[in-house]
Amino acid sequence: MLQFILRRTLIMIPQIILVSIIVFMLAKAMPGDALTGAFQGNPDVSQEQIQQIREKLGLNDPWYQQYGRWLANAVQGDFGQSYVHKQPVTHLLAGKVENTLLLSFFTLIVIYIIAIPLGIIAGRWTDSWADKVIVTYNYIGFATPVFVFALLMIYFFSFVLGWLPYGSSVDIKIEVGTWDYFVSRARHLILPVLSGSLIATYVTIQYLRNDIIDQKLKDYVKTARAKGVPEGKVYTRHILRNSLLPIAAFLGLEITGLIGGSIFIESIFSYPGLGYLFIQSIQTRDFTVVTALVLISSTAVIVGTMLSDIILSIVDPRIRIE
Template sequence: MWKTVVRRVLIMIPQLFVLSVLVFLIGKMMPGDPFTGIINSMPDIDAARIEELREKAGLNDPWSVQYKNWITKIILHGDFGVSYTYKIPVKDKIKLPAQNTLWLSLFTVMLTYAIAVPLGIRAGRYNGSKFDKAVLIYNFITYAIPTFILSLLSLLLFGYQLRIFPTSGFVGLDSIGNTGRYIASRIYHMLLPAMTAAVLRTTGIVQYLRNEVIDAKSQDYVKTARSKGVPIDKVYSHHIFRNSLLPIAAFFGFTITGLLAGSIFVETIFMYQGMGLLFIESIMSRDYSVINALTLLYGTLALFGSLLSDIIMIIVDPRIRIE
């Protein structure tokens, strides 16, 4: 197992290098620069002053020189530069949003599997029943509806009309200073966006699990267990369920890292102060140092998601050795 992990990590080094170059070049190809907004907001500012700021920031250097300075600071010091908008180090700016996105992602994963696993197992066990048909309809709806549509509907119904959940923020101001109330407030603010994201992400898991259970019911090891008098509930819980989890385990790493990198719509609509909302705000303000840092982080998470999925597969089924 450890040989596989080390080999995959070594392979990731050139992948991360290529990713960093692409991220930097894409950022350079975007229209304008961090000082373009100054011209729009302060039309009377001296053009020489703008040029002086660009020169000081190194934006007039060749792209190769800019990339070398950027990547060297990241590797040696973990320095992603300074946010042009907030005038603070990028790593300090993304620290709180990263924590918020991490907790939201973990909460969403727990809700996703809490919903998907029982639905998939029961639908596969009683395929063709009314419950199975209801699950198929649920899958069809959740697969077809876009993320931003369900997010807006959830916000409108549960946030503004029923007033069950807060409509923005990640914690209530009145809970600051009280540990118990602070934790409860954090969970309360995460419930609606996490439930919305979880419902949309159950589709693939439910369908895969349902199909695996249906296929497993006709396998020889299940027939053998039944012929030996093993109770049907134990057959499902110890035999079918364990083998049906393999394809789900293959996507588990991608599920976690995908949530960390793909919560832009949910965080923006619910005004949840995470990395997704910060990414949109940085694009609007042309804060390229933050944009590059977040994009590089998203790409790195995707690579680690693949590695995590392989490790989980090996743990779930030791017979598997991924070369």
């Protein structure tokens, strides 16, 4: 196992470097640059002054020189300066990471709480009325865009019923650290979490349902039934144990997918996380922030893939990853 982790870590290094080059080049290909976004519409700053600042910051240097400086600083945890927000990118991201991690964590919990029982029911009692209802729910979740569902949630629970807030992550009038502060944060999380999880459950439900149906036809299940093993134990000790393995293996990818895929939810709910910051940075051409966010997300996907392999090998001792 240790050799596997070391080997995968060494393979990750050239992958991350390649991703960083692609990310940097795509950011440089964006129309304008950070100074264009920072001084756009400001009559007090002339084009000559912008050019002087651009030259001073090295933004007119060849791309490989800019990339070399950026990569050397990024290795040390310095992703540069956000010209729009007037602060280091590292400090800017630190204020958003907690919100995105909270949103992703609770979304993942709700996904599994809903998807695993529904997947088991649909797989065990195939073609029953419960299975048909669950499959219909899956089709609706698959066909409904997340932004449409999120807007419907906002309209119903915020405007019609008035139960839940729909913007920001906490009420700004509440003092930080108080009980009311944590309650406010929890209430602001409910709608984004439900909007992201109720739509995303169809993947886990369908995968678990199909795997249970496939496992029911395996020879070891037929043998267990022929030996007189009770049907409940056939499912819990044999079918479910094997069907849940892929779900556990996908945990790493699920986590990284939620962290990187929170752009729509955070944008719709004006939730101050990494996804919302990403959209703002693109709009203002703050490419130092864009490159940092994309690089972090890409690295998380690579690490998540390795994490999934490790989890699978731990869950199933028969699997040997050497």
